[in-house]
Amino acid sequence: MSKKPVTSRRGRFLKLAGMTASVAGQYAGQRARRLVGRESEEQRSKQYARMADEIVDTLGELKGAVMKVGQVASQTQDFLPREFSEALQRLQKEAPPMPFEIIRQQVEAELGAPVDALFADLQERPYAAASIGQVHRATLKDGREVIVKVQYPGVDESCDSDLRQLRMTLKFGGLLRMPRESADRLFEEIRVRLKEELDYNNEASNIRRFRAYHEKHPWVRIPEVIDSHSTRHVLTMGLEEGDHLQQVANDPDRYDQATINLLGERLFITMADELFDFQCIHGDPHAGNFAFRPDGIIVLYDFGCVKSLRPSVVASYRQALIATLEEDYEALDRHLIDLGARVATKPPIHADYYAMWRNLLIPPFAGETPYDFGASDIHRQIAAHTHTVFRYLDRLQPAVESMFIDRMVAGHYWILKQMGVQAALGPLLEHYLKDDETGSE
Incomplete structure (x- = not known):
């Protein structure tokens, strides 16, 4: 028998408080064993894994802000123990759906009428489920096919308290490996982005902006907003269908290698134009937020x-990329300070450290030979070298201003890899790194 969803603010608080107490108790025991020299590396790793599983299971059950933070945290692996970053990857997968009766009640409360009066049909089976809401296909009374995005009840009202409780869990569990000031900036940035994401009126406005911008890209489709059936917690959009990433990767008759390569190049151009020209980015680039067509x-x-x-952040990010490509590590160190990724008052980081990371990350942009993303093991190499970050933890910090740029880049890497794209992105990137040119035509 499935658990009843926790939707009240009090229920969420108690659930998170219980998780915090459990994790804090486990950490206290672990620390005591370490002090008396009775804990091996293997024992510590197993303890971390148990704590991570408890946190991930709770976040996945509660959905909402804490699950979203877990998804973001899974991509900031440098500041978490490996066992936690690996466990948090589970939150990137599609979330289990909320019972339809709760969704129906939310729709009717938000739109002020029975479902049967609002739609000719609203399908009970979710089209997709995510951290703060889920999507259902529907048909309007006039026959238009739409999708209805419904926010889970209680998520909006509980956002601030959820974040405070989650931060307390990480602190008491000894998992926040960063100065308090850095943690303050990081959680505030996440809180602001979450507040925006929880307001579907804000998302509707974003959709209009991005639709207008991407008119210059004939290969981009973004669903239109149906204002008559949209509120702060319900967002209805026109149906724009396409094939999921796995269909693209596993159907060579429908998607040959040339088509996959074209889609990969177009994805890169779309991302780079948003970053360097539009200077406003789609900050949640997981596979479920993209669909593709054979044309x-x-x-x-x-x-x-x-x-x-x-603009100053975009300029610094561009200059950091140029310095990396040119192996000018003194300049790179300065630009990372400008981005907030390096503590300005600390000594420069050794060039060998930057060179190591450059050599790991440069292959997709080296020369004009197509790079095979399907065969790429960059992610494994990064994981194998993550421990080197700890040597410089006093000089590095989460780059709050560019955090979502890094998230966008990482998300696109995984999409290109899973699609098996083979493309020479170096010449495309070079175009964007010229100061006098930003967007593509």
């Missing part, structure tokens, strides 16, 4: 998490 069309979904970038 080269890319469908973009979910514009709740959007990050508008300050």
Whole structure:
């Protein structure tokens, strides 16, 4: 028998408080064993894994802000023990759905009428389920096919208390490996983005902005907003269908290698134009937010998490990339300080450290030979070298301003890899790194 969903603010608080107490108790025991020299590396790893499983299971059950933070945290692996970053990857997968009766009640409360009066049909089976809401296919009374995005009840009201409790869990569990000031900035940035994402009126506005911008990209499709059936917690959009990533990767008759390569190049151009030209990025680039068509069309979904970038941040990010490509590590160190990734008051980081990371990350952009993303093991190499970050933890910090850029880049890497794209992205990137040119035509 499945558990009854926790939707009240009090229920969420108690659930998170119980998780915090459990994790804190486990950490206290672990620390005591370490002090008396009775804990091996293997025992510590197993203890971390147990704590991580408890946190991930709780976040997945509660959904909402804490699950979203877990998804973000899974991509900031440098500041978490390996066992936690690996466990948090589970939160990137599609979430289990909320019972339809709760969804129906939320729709009727938000739109002020019975479902039968609002739609000719609203399918009970979810089209997709995510951290803060789920999507159902529907048909309007006038026959238009739409999708209805419904926010889980209680998520919006509990956002701030959820975040406070989650931060307390990480602190008491000895898992926040960063200065308090850095943690403050990180959680505030996440809180602001979540507040925006929880307001579907804000997402509707984002959709209109991105639709207008991407008019210059004939290969991009973004669903239109149906205002008559949308509120702060319900968002109805026109149906724009396409094939899921796995269909693209596993159907060579429908998607040959040339089509896959074209889609990969177009994905890169779309991402780079948003970053360097539009200076506003689609900040939640997991596979479920993209669909594809054999004619080269890319469908973009979910514009709740959007990050508008300050021009100075974009300029510093561009200069950091140029310095990396040119192996100018003294300049790279300065630009990372500008981005907030390096503590300005600490000594520079040794060039060998930067060179190591450059050599890991540069292959997709080296020369004009197509790079095989399907065969790429960059992610494994990064994981194998993550421990080197700890040597410089006093000089490194989460780059709050560019955090969502890094998240966007990492998300696109995984999509290109799973699709098996073979493309020479170096010449494309070079175009964007020229100061006098930003967008593509």
